[in-house]
Amino acid sequence: MPAVQLGTVDYAILIVYFCFVLGIGWVLRRYMRSSEDFFLSGRSIPTWIAGLAFLSANLGAQEVIGMAASGAKYGIMTSHFYWVGAIPAMVFVGIFMMPFYYGSRARSVPEYLRLRFDEKTRGFNAITFAVMTVFSSGISMYALAKLLELVLGWNFHTSVVLSAIIVLIYIFLGGLTSAIYNEVLQFFLIVLGFLPLVLLGLKDLGGWDGLTAKLVPVASSAGYDGGAWSHSWRYLDSPGANPMGVEWFGMVMGLGFVLSFGYWCTDFLVVQRAMAAESMLAARRTPLLAAIPKMLFPALVILPGMIAIALHFDRGGLLPLGADGTPNYNMAIPVLLAHYLPSGLLGLGLTALMASFMSGMAGNVTAFNTVWTYDIYQSYIKPGQSDRHYLRMGHAATVFGIIGSVAAAYAATRFNNIMDMLQLVFAFVNAPLFATFLLGMFWRRATGHGAFFGLVTGTVVAALHHGLTLPEGSMPGIKGAYLGTALHMYPSEMAQNFWTAIVAWTACFVATIAISLLTSGNKSDDDLRGLVYSLTPRITDHDLKWYQRPATLGAAVLGMVLVLNIIFW
């Protein structure tokens, strides 16, 4: 596609945004006195801010560009990532898990694992997580720079260095508080920057009905029933009837239960935002409050993809074509920005896009420096130092976390397959982790050995399953079947992912139970108080009015998401 020309007003908007981002870091720098201030925001963040940051930390490259791409490729079924996946998981983490995370006073997810299980389980999680965050942040940076190069013709190296320096400065100065505050700023920018795009697209196509009608040829040309792009559940009875190639069981169990619960309940990147909340009540409400805007996000990130593919078919070739002749779905949002927005709003849209990449990066870097400093440095390298020492280490970790991300961004330019491979490995680690947490929080008898070897089993089984299956139309290699033969063919990569997650989770769940029953725990009931459901006093919320209670909010959220599922059935 031709490079888009930015005008003075577009640059002005971009510069205003950068000034505010850096200014927030600058103002907050004098509040960073202890390591708790730097890594946990002194546990003083109000609910609404923690909630929006909880949402925004995850709004990185993968979310905005990836969800729009899936919207174009699979249609509204993509919203299952929200309506079956994220929202129920967020309600679960708020109601059932936050009391343990926040109540245990653990400073990180790996630290909770040490309190509940043992040192090796924590070490395993801390190290894989630290590596994973650096690579995710690098991927975010790479995607941003690649996009700016493609759309604006900006120099790749300049974009990488510039985005790295900005994120570095504001986290270095203001720690987690700065990252959280900027994530909230970015949240509003993303909403207000993308909304005009969606409104113009819908108006152009004749509203939702117009869009649905124009998606019929998209679906029929791919060999599906005409409504396949505009119904989320109707075509889930068999894998062959929908473009994702999954049926309802794989969807609900794989995506909904294992992958989404695994991500939202155990990934420190998001959980850290709730841990920084000012009180137990605020921490419990954080994910619940975040769920309300989250359930409407498909309109902002998936709908543009659907609009782009409808225009692509209707107006002839809007999206650039890849080498194999299929449209490049990743370009859905940039192409729409260039298609509809004049100078002015174009600057706002691009700023929103950059904001999303930066918040993804910053989220990873703040999670990294905490886990590095508390769970690796303080635990294994230099225990027993002064708090000042660890605060300094936090600053240093921010710097080398960013340097590591830049290195990862460059690694991505040279070894695309290695990045795919790494993401796979992380998926193998994350899916079983949710089984470990479920058993850890709700089954007193689960032991450290059980947790550790269960996790390892789950990870190995995930690799085995992936290595012995293949999505249709793929060559053996990174996509699977690297262990020689493909024992089973899946209709799509998505189906293979979901089933890998289900298998890994089940393996970890069963192995952890079996090994726990064979070994004896090293923790007494006293050690486990506040960490395990049956040994922790229930929070009754009697002092709150019924409508103020987290459980009421959680039920309301689930009710709303049920309605959305029915409307777009």
Next chain:
Amino acid sequence: MNLDLRLPIGWMFSIIGALLTGFGLISDDMIYARSLGINVNLWWGLVLLAFGLVMLGLVARTRRGRPS
């Protein structure tokens, strides 16, 4: 918390909103062909400006309510 986050949000969106509104008033109508003939800079600029001012208004109300 030590910094009221509504303050920078309010200022940022007021400034960007004012920029867009101003640009919408002086810009050539030609550029709005792609946005279906609507002067989106003017209208969306006003929306952002209103959002920013509401945020600033909330800050001001909190400050008045609290004796200094």
